[in-house]
Amino acid sequence: MQKLIHTRTRIEDLGKPRIVVIGGGFGGLELVKALRGINAQVVLFDKYNHHTFQPLLYQVATSGLETSSIIFPFRKKFATHKDFYFRMGEVTQILPEQNCIETSIGTVKYDYLVIATGASTNYFGNRNIMQKSYPLKTIEDAIDLRNQIIKNFELALLTDDKALMNSLIDFVIVGGGPTGVELAGSLAELKKHVFPTDYQELELQEMDIHLVEGTGRLLNGMSEEAGEEALKFLKDLGVQVHLNTFVKDYFNDEVDLSDQKIPTKNLIWAAGVLGNPTEGLDPEVHTRNSRLKVDEYNRVLGYDNIFAIGDVAAMITDTLPNGHAMVAPPAMQQGVLLASNLQNMMQNKPLKKFVYQDQGSMATIGRNKAVVDLLIGKKPLKTQGTFAWLIWMFVHLMSLVGFRNRILVLISWVWSYFSYDKSNRLIIGKNEREEADVVI
Amino acid sequence: MQKLIHTRTRIEDLGKPRIVVIGGGFGGLELVKALRGINAQVVLFDKYNHHTFQPLLYQVATSGLETSSIIFPFRKKFATHKDFYFRMGEVTQILPEQNCIETSIGTVKYDYLVIATGASTNYFGNRNIMQKSYPLKTIEDAIDLRNQIIKNFELALLTDDKALMNSLIDFVIVGGGPTGVELAGSLAELKKHVFPTDYQELELQEMDIHLVEGTGRLLNGMSEEAGEEALKFLKDLGVQVHLNTFVKDYFNDEVDLSDQKIPTKNLIWAAGVLGNPTEGLDPEVHTRNSRLKVDEYNRVLGYDNIFAIGDVAAMITDTLPNGHAMVAPPAMQQGVLLASNLQNMMQNKPLKKFVYQDQGSMATIGRNKAVVDLLIGKKPLKTQGTFAWLIWMFVHLMSLVGFRNRILVLISWVWSYFSYDKSNRLIIGKNEREEADVVI
Numbered sequence: 001m002q003k004l005i006h007t008r009t010r011i012e013d014l015g016k017p018r019i020v021v022i023g024g025g026f027g028g029l030e031l032v033k034a035l036r037g038i039n040a041q042v043v044l045f046d047k048y049n050h051h052t053f054q055p056l057l058y059q060v061a062t063s064g065l066e067t068s069s070i071i072f073p074f075r076k077k078f079a080t081h082k083d084f085y086f087r088m089g090e091v092t093q094i095l096p097e098q099n100c101i102e103t104s105i106g107t108v109k110y111d112y113l114v115i116a117t118g119a120s121t122n123y124f125g126n127r128n129i130m131q132k133s134y135p136l137k138t139i140e141d142a143i144d145l146r147n148q149i150i151k152n153f154e155l156a157l158l159t160d161d162k163a164l165m166n167s168l169i170d171f172v173i174v175g176g177g178p179t180g181v182e183l184a185g186s187l188a189e190l191k192k193h194v195f196p197t198d199y200q201e202l203e204l205q206e207m208d209i210h211l212v213e214g215t216g217r218l219l220n221g222m223s224e225e226a227g228e229e230a231l232k233f234l235k236d237l238g239v240q241v242h243l244n245t246f247v248k249d250y251f252n253d254e255v256d257l258s259d260q261k262i263p264t265k266n267l268i269w270a271a272g273v274l275g276n277p278t279e280g281l282d283p284e285v286h287t288r289n290s291r292l293k294v295d296e297y298n299r300v301l302g303y304d305n306i307f308a309i310g311d312v313a314a315m316i317t318d319t320l321p322n323g324h325a326m327v328a329p330p331a332m333q334q335g336v337l338l339a340s341n342l343q344n345m346m347q348n349k350p351l352k353k354f355v356y357q358d359q360g361s362m363a364t365i366g367r368n369k370a371v372v373d374l375l376i377g378k379k380p381l382k383t384q385g386t387f388a389w390l391i392w393m394f395v396h397l398m399s400l401v402g403f404r405n406r407i408l409v410l411i412s413w414v415w416s417y418f419s420y421d422k423s424n425r426l427i428i429g430k431n432e433r434e435e436a437d438v439v440i
Numbered sequence: 441m442q443k444l445i446h447t448r449t450r451i452e453d454l455g456k457p458r459i460v461v462i463g464g465g466f467g468g469l470e471l472v473k474a475l476r477g478i479n480a481q482v483v484l485f486d487k488y489n490h491h492t493f494q495p496l497l498y499q500v501a502t503s504g505l506e507t508s509s510i511i512f513p514f515r516k517k518f519a520t521h522k523d524f525y526f527r528m529g530e531v532t533q534i535l536p537e538q539n540c541i542e543t544s545i546g547t548v549k550y551d552y553l554v555i556a557t558g559a560s561t562n563y564f565g566n567r568n569i570m571q572k573s574y575p576l577k578t579i580e581d582a583i584d585l586r587n588q589i590i591k592n593f594e595l596a597l598l599t600d601d602k603a604l605m606n607s608l609i610d611f612v613i614v615g616g617g618p619t620g621v622e623l624a625g626s627l628a629e630l631k632k633h634v635f636p637t638d639y640q641e642l643e644l645q646e647m648d649i650h651l652v653e654g655t656g657r658l659l660n661g662m663s664e665e666a667g668e669e670a671l672k673f674l675k676d677l678g679v680q681v682h683l684n685t686f687v688k689d690y691f692n693d694e695v696d697l698s699d700q701k702i703p704t705k706n707l708i709w710a711a712g713v714l715g716n717p718t719e720g721l722d723p724e725v726h727t728r729n730s731r732l733k734v735d736e737y738n739r740v741l742g743y744d745n746i747f748a749i750g751d752v753a754a755m756i757t758d759t760l761p762n763g764h765a766m767v768a769p770p771a772m773q774q775g776v777l778l779a780s781n782l783q784n785m786m787q788n789k790p791l792k793k794f795v796y797q798d799q800g801s802m803a804t805i806g807r808n809k810a811v812v813d814l815l816i817g818k819k820p821l822k823t824q825g826t827f828a829w830l831i832w833m834f835v836h837l838m839s840l841v842g843f844r845n846r847i848l849v850l851i852s853w854v855w856s857y858f859s860y861d862k863s864n865r866l867i868i869g870k871n872e873r874e875e876a877d878v879v880i
Binding site for chain 1: 488489490506507508509511513515516519520525527528545546579580583590591594597598637638639641842844847848851855861863864865866867868869
């Protein structure tokens with residue numbers, strides 16, 4: 001038996017069952033919130049000490065928001081939860097026979113285990129793209145991308161080689177989902193409102209923003225109207241959208257598309273996600289895109305006390321052969337339901353099945369430009385433009401963790417709206433990942 | 441002749457004299473501001489793309505302020521300056537005979553050169569301290585220290601070894617100047633108001649904060665009253681102040697003081713600064729603490745067109761055998777005067793000598809606790825306590841670069857005042873420097 005880490009368990013909690021949650025994303029956070037007051041030790045593991053509000057990462061990457069206003073410390077969030085324990089560390093292995101997990105800080109026993117580890121970027125096996133493109137899943141990804149955009153503009157000033165200059169200031173974004181659409185719109189606004197004063201010495205009309213999507217439309221998770229209007233908004237902003245186009249490779253600073261090659265040092269990869277499961281479970285329970293098959297109670301198939309929620313969980317039914325969409329709302333709803341089901345389990349009460357309440361989805365392209373598909377009850381509301389943009393802002397503000405963060409983001413948005421400015425164009429620290437080599 | 445970098449000089453600026461400024465700290469920033477409208481190309485070199493407001497770094501390090509609210513992009517600051525050019529890069533060598541500088545991005549010619557490179561941390565030749573202690577001069581230093589404080593508290597939870605636990609949560613700060621005093625006060629407030637809820641599992645009464653100062657008093661640049669009151673404030677907050685005490689070494693996580701040894705993994709070094717001159721000038725013009733000897737016009741001795749301002753400049757006179765204090769006000773005043781003297785030079789007018797207008801100095805220890813020595817005209821005003829604290833906040837807010845930063849810092853302060861909270865206790869990115877090894 002592995003040495004258990006010392007958890008400094010409070011005396012009154014000894015003997016209570018222990019629920020270990022891996023990952024404090026949208027699903028994990030809602031689960032822990034809803035477990036408040038349950039008669040158990042709740043232990044949250046995360047490799048960060050903070051929750052990240054992923055939907056706004058693109059605004060950090062494009063200098064619109066500061067890092068700290070979209071992340072929130074777990075210890076602060078759960079300061080008043082009596083039975084709550086946070087442990088910062090990476091979970092490396094599940095040992096289901098022994099009811100314990102191995103982590104970077106030791107081995108921990110569990111009575112119930114919840115895997116809420118989310119998703120990672122899917123490079124579809126292309127090593128060149130994995131090594132040289134920019135993903136946007138973590139706060140470090142966002143800072144790296146922001147640093148790199150600004151560095152490349154600084155470098156572009158220094159060269160007489162027009163091809164090199166273009167390669168430094170041109171962008172190719174792959175993936176026409178919300179992240180790709182929002183990033184493309186945000187870069188177009190930088191080009192229009194911010195870079196002309198910052199880089200007066202550059203020929204900014206040369207800055208091209210390409211958005212590449214494999215299917216015939218944008219925003220596949222949304223209505224046709226939303227996809228079409230997003231396309232129109234992006235074109236108005238000067239973004240070059242390539243539909244029905246695939247990326248074959250990325251080599252020598254050149255993106256190899258199915259119909260052309262585009263030279264750029266800025267390839268941003270928002271083309272797909274994979275489940276991010278922890279090692280140690282039966283290979284049979286993994287789907288082809290690395291999610292964990294769960295039943296309608298979010299129990300991983302074949303295990304009594306191991307659960308998965310959110311992006312990493314594939315609740316496959318006759319009507320949903322691929323499980324729920326890998327977005328925040330199913331994760332949050334599964335977290336809330338699982339909390340009450342865990343309580344039911346401990347009290348030998350019957351469990352409730354998960355039924356997803358779809359409330360719609362939305363994406364923003366730029367100021368006064370958003371697309372919203374809402375479901376109010378069962379009534380659909382589709383809207384695009386300024387009203388949609390106000391809804392988008394309101395919903396995102398309300399979803400942020402922490403009142404202070406809401407205030408700070410609101411001030412940043414109001415400030416940007418009136419000044420047309422994005423104030424955080426700062427290079428901070430060295431990039432975590434290998435940087436593009438530039439020889440001037 | 442070295443290849444000159446292409447500066448994409450605007451056509452109308454060709455032929456104008458070029459003033460190259462190395463470093464956008466307090467001195468460089470004021471100089472460039474005051475050079476607005478001068479009939480010359482003004483080129484600012486800095487290895488960062490932003491100004492750093494160093495006096496508030498300690499609040500970033502102790503989770504009080506977010507990074508981006510105390511730094512400001514140069515390009516934004518000087519967006520409306522017509523003759524201004526920013527270049528991000530490190531200046532490696534001055535070649536005075538050829539009137540040019542070598543930089544990480546190429547070689548640049550100058551007509552006038554201003555060295556405003558500030559100061560770096562003085563470890564007094566001790567390699568152990570240099571490698572293992574935390575300095576606080578740059579924004580990366582502040583982030584590294586913040587990351588490390590939180591990581592060490594997370595690790596402290598995991599050990600049964602009481603000595604190790606103490607070593608992780610105890611602090612030794614060396615240097616009783618403003619940085620040391622303000623850091624000690626800020627850590628004491630974390631201990632009192634923030635850590636008790638974040639780390640309920642720890643025996644926080646074991647957290648010791650030591651402040652070590654070599655002389656017999658704190659805040660040597662200020663009045664005796666200020667030093668005494670700061671000492672009293674720190675003692676009230678539970679800080680252990682060691683006066684007349686020297687650090688001999690730092691080895692095996694143990695600070696070797698002149699009278700005792702204190703085990704800690706957190707040694708913060710604010711004990712001294714050295715000038716940070718660029719290579720290439722006559723060794724004769726360097727002082728023992730690496731500053732550049734300048735005349736009363738801030739001209740480096742023996743050079744016609746090379747100037748130094750701020751911390752890196754030592755204006756030695758009969759009354760000032762060590763030059764001006766290495767703090768912001770002389771740097772800013774020298775920057776302003778040098779701008780007009782450069783204009784005078786170009787117009788063959790007589791130059792004005794620098795006369796320092798001392799307006800006093802101040803330091804804060806915690807909420808409602810600051811010490812202020814003001815000189816209003818020649819009338820001294822000494823005050824300590826709440827009123828001093830309000831003055832300190834007002835002066836620092838007004839000195840910040842950018843209206844938006846002032847608003848954000850004000851909100852953070854008001855928020856902290858009423859909530860007793862410090863919200864930015866976030867670990868972001870990997871540390872730039874080698875981290876302390878901890879084996880649990």
